[in-house]
Amino acid sequence: MYDRFVARKLIDQWLTEDIGCFDLTAQLMIDPASHATFYMNAREAMTLSGIEVAADVFLRYDPACKVEMRAADGDRVEKGAVLLVVSGPGQALLTAERTALNIAQRLSGIATETAKYVDAIAHTKARLLDTRKTTPGLRMLEKHAATCGGALNHRLGLDSGVMLKDNHISVCGSIAKAVEMARRQVPALTKIEVECDRIEQVEEALAAGADVIMLDNMSNADMAAAVEIVAGKALLEASGGIRLDTIAGKAETGVDFVSTSRPFQSAPAVDIGLDDAA
Structure with a gap:
């Protein structure tokens, strides 16, 4: 809308x-x-x-x-x-x-x-998420367009959720410290997501109590391993290198979401x- x-x-x-x-x-x-x-x-x-x-x-x-x-x-x-x-x-x-x-x-x-991306993963449980890589000034409408194609919106803006990326974690010292710091002041109904690119980081994010774990540029095998480790205790998002010819394999690993900016950037x-x- x-x-x-x-x-x-x-x-x-x-x-x-x-x-x-x-x-x-x-x-x-x-x-x-x-x-x-x-x-x-x-x-x-x-x-x-x-x-x-x-x-x-x-x-x-x-x-x-x-x-x-x-x-x-x-x-x-x-x-x-x-x-x-x-x-x-x-x-x-x-x-x-x-x-x-x-x-x-x-x-x-x-x-x-x-819609092409949504159709490509329709046989899995994964849902497609958009990103913030929109045309400046047109975010509201481009994100509306993504939902018209069957995707779900990720963050609408930086105030829509806590996303702890590698630089945030580096400044805080560790995933555990970053999640703890965020948890102290985050609005009650706002989720905390942690970006991970290695299995050991997934384990640390899970132990820290992250609500969502982003599997960034991981191989399909590592994503499948992360799904087993997390076992439904947090939501999992696959991200990075998502194209129309790769998205089905990512979704088939068992993740909850797959995010991509490709429809915004190449449509x-x-x-x-x-x-x-x-």
Whole structure:
């Protein structure tokens, strides 16, 4: 889910960036009294995300626009599917068109790529997690897109949980000391996660009472060994080197979660068009 109040602040920035002083072409060529209707179409199969934000782009630019939703975020649609119908002042529709398409194409690209990873581990108990490696300024929407593709959100920000990485542990002196220090002041319902890249660190994190143990760049054999050692006493997250061709093997080790930033970093924008009613 995303917050429409926050999204509208972003939309104002996007429209301001794209329009500049004014839309020269639309104001020169389009009669202010003209009315138009356009269909937003999927030009390839995709998992949809950002269609509601795209609708809000039109409505934000000109409240006289009317939008009829034909699909919803999270839907898997086929090529040719009509996603929404928008009608209203011709000038407004043509001015807001590119911004609406850009965000829907970007977010649907992430959702579509995420769904591939989710499908690849559907035969296991593991769930896919996203990361914080999002585009600056677009985290809320990109993480929304990840959930549309079937993933779960990891931390939304640094205040969403305690993640003890190697540098934190080095400063504190040991995993045990780092977890103890965090446990003293952490909010009551906030989890403490410890990053480990060796089996002995897993044993230390478990003994220290970590809620979640991240198995970072471990071999599949070591991950399977960690699953046996932990035996359900903490949640296990596989991370590092996760690609579409490796994720199934990681999930099959028995971990609870597999996290990857690949859908954020490598997803191509999907092809969505805005076509007139004719």
